[in-house]
Amino acid sequence: MDDTATTTTATIVLADDEQFIAIAYKDGLERAGYTVIVAQDGDETLKRVSEALPDLVLLDLIMPKMNGFEVLKSLKADEALAAIPVMVLSNLGQPTDEAEARSYGAVDFIVKSDISLKDLLIRIEQVLAAV
């Protein structure tokens, strides 16, 4: 994993209200070379994305203040932010959730509990490569 640490400089906004998960992802992503900005609720996510204009948003669905679906709709409705790819990273795993997220413009949908950090990094690379 350390091999990839120097290959990227992309910025990621990580939206997750679960503190431990956010710390783990932030650590893992930073070690892989990404710049990570954490947001802990829906409102903060919109604010951080507007400020940082990141290369990617990793978005949880169940969050305080504004849920992930609402955040996704707001991002895609904003011309300045609509092009930023959003990967949903949630512990909701029903196909209906995935279908809804994709219908609002999510490029990928991942169930957090079912994916290793290693596989998540591969999926992130794939999304960034496709932009």
Added chain:
Amino acid sequence: MTAASRQSAKPQVPTGWLGWVLGLVAAGVLALVLTEHGSRSHLIIGLSVAGGILLLAYFLETQLRHRVLRQVTAADRALARERDEAVAQKSKDDAILSSIADGVLGLDESGRVMLFNRAATDLSGLKAGDILGRHYSEAIRFVHEKSGRPHTGFIEHTLAGEQDEAANVALIAADGKEVPVAVSAAPIIGRSGKQHGAIITFRNVTHERQLEQAKDEFVSLASHQLRAPLTAMRLFVEMLLDNQVGKLNAKQRDYLTKVELSTWRMIDLVNDFLNTSRIELDRLKVDPQEIHLEELVASIVETIRPLAEQKNLALVFDKPKLPSVYAEPNLYSQIVNNLLTNAIRYTPAGGTVVVTLARHKDGYQLDVADSGIGIPKSAQAELFKRFYRADNAKRLESEGSGLGLYLIKRILDLSGGRVWYETAEGHGTTFHVIIPLSGMVAKTAVNGAE
């Protein structure tokens, strides 16, 4: 013969006219003979004999009359007793039927309602007077509990002479509300063996359904809540094992590998519970996407490989090159994961687990072959039942929810696939899973999303 008709056929008391006629004739003949011979004493003797005959005739007639009267009275009493008993039996039968807590619907052989007890009225709000004599299809409505479609096959089968039980039945009450009921139906067979109709019993199971729903919703909620801490644990352990926070010694690595495997196992269990609850609540949705099965299988094999290595098992998967197919990635992953976990769990150390994936003429077939303990004959009929675990499996591994194979079968049943196996006890088992070439069949969740 009814009591009334028996009564009308009551024999009349004989009048004894024959005795009287004979006596009179004998007396007349004697009187004529004696008058002719002119002997007075002979006349007296003749008259006495005639009188005797008359007295004897009277005596015999009286005896006969009494005997007949006694017989008739006894028959009358017996008839009255029978009638009283029949009336008492009928009111007892009526009381029993009325007191049965289950609704009882009795139909004659043409399907007309001939019985609708009090519990049936209480449950449905339908009045017996309104439906007796009408064909059941016009009188009462049974529907499929989830779809609301008419559900009367079990009545038709029973009227055709078959014993039948139906699941997921609801009764439409007089106010239009759907009442879930447990139904049992049986043909009415007379002494001669001829069928006279059908008896349908039904019981309100609203309360049971509410409890099941509450239980499944709890499992669903608990499973979601458990996923978050498990995710955090797994991520931190993964980073430790990747030496991201310093190099581990062999013992530390061994312990952390065990923590990681346990965490994955707990995540699998949560997913099994969650999907079981989705299936039970009819919330499981199959939404196929275009994916490469071989990539999915390869990724799962690699994730699970440490588990095989811990047991010193050879885990083999030769990744084929296949076209993309429409499949639900989460559900297919769960199928592969459950089959692999079982194969590893029930194969003793030093054995092999071989995974193959190929395109056949009727679908994409996954085979998971192990050199494990096999499935005993006694367990084969129950193997795909929820929570079932074979005795030899329990002896070898105390862990295991008994949900893995149940879920595999249910998911494949719902999505147009199939699962089967070959096994030899003590030598191993091969499970086969096939999904159609056209992909997994889409299915919408009947009860909506979570």
